Amino acid sequence: MPDRARPGDPVRAAPPAGPQLGDWNLLRSFIAVYEAGTLTEAARRLGTSQPSIGRHVRELERALGEALFVRQPGRLKPTERSHALYGVVSAMKASAREAERLFAGARHALVGTVRITASEVYATHVVAPLVARMLSEQPELEIELSVSNRVENLLRREADIAVRFFRPEQDGLIAMHVGTTELGLYAHESLLQRHGELEGFAVPEGAFVAGFDREVMPLAPMMRGDPPNQPIRFRLRTDAILARHAAVEAGMGIGAYLVDVAAANPRLRRVLADRFSQQQEVWLCAHDELRRSASMRYVWNQLEQALRTRLAPASAGHAPAAAARFDP
DSSP states (O other): OOOOOOTTOOOOOOOOSSOOOOOHHHHHHHHHHHHHSSHHHHHHHHTSOHHHHHHHHHHHHHHHTSOSEEEETTEEEEOHHHHHHHHHHHHHHHHHHHHHHHHTTTTTSOOEEEEEEEOHHHIIIIIHHHHHHHHHHOTTEEEEEEEOSSOOOTTTTSOSEEEESSOOOOTTEEEEEEEEEEEEEEEEHHHHHHHOOOOSSOOOTTOEEEEOSSSOOOOGGGBOSSOOSSOOOOSEEOSOHHHHHHHHHTTSEEEEEEHHHHTTOTTEEEEOTTTBOEEEEEEEEEEGGGGGOHHHHHHHHHHHHHHHHHHHHHHTTOOOSOOOOOOO
16 A cells, blocks of 8 residues: 655655656667667677667667667668757767766876767878877877768767868867868879870760769869850769779779879879869867867877878968967
């Protein structure tokens, strides 16, 4: 028989309506599955078992009353509710990293995890080699490299440090201009040996121009002089920039490159430089609250030095307006 309330007893508030979350591990497992795409990889990242991760996801789905993932061949596809939940709880991971830094004495030691986000091209050609060197020099440091052409939100802690090609407008971010590069058209020397130098946007028979598929990049701001007589036909279309580069480097087509990236391949030749170009500012960005992390400062300083050295020749005469400085 339930106890009856007696005079003087404290009034107990009724439990709030809706699902209750009593185990934070459910959200930890959810974040891992959302980011990894499979239960197996999520379990590996968290150092636990696949059945445990699967059970956590099922418990969370029962609490919410709907599915968070749709099973597809080889991966789990997030539902709309899953995307919404991740947007809310992803900051937990960043907060946990901050706690790790504090417990490990990160103010003075280079320990813990720093998450960097960069575009597909810069992550491959610039950041990854630099990260390999940092990890060899600092054995207690861990780095997560988010390779994405979309803009990750630093204020929501989707990343600690970002390499971007525009000046951020958000308040609360540290932003430092580290140099300027340029976007231009390139062809492999073997294509030019077969067809000669290009005199206009008409592509030699048998060759192609590589462009975007689902993403859209307006070409008008990059054009110089009179526009082409007819629309440019992109016979190879893919949003994977490295795939476009691989096709161009096979000697069968023309594609856009950042000049500092193309300079690393001596067999690439710039074409139509007087007809097609666009300046690209390169910015290093971070969340202002991460100033106190020694690991963060170390990674930032390594990136800044490498980018300034890489971009120095192209940056002469292209200094933008003053920006916030990161002063460790």
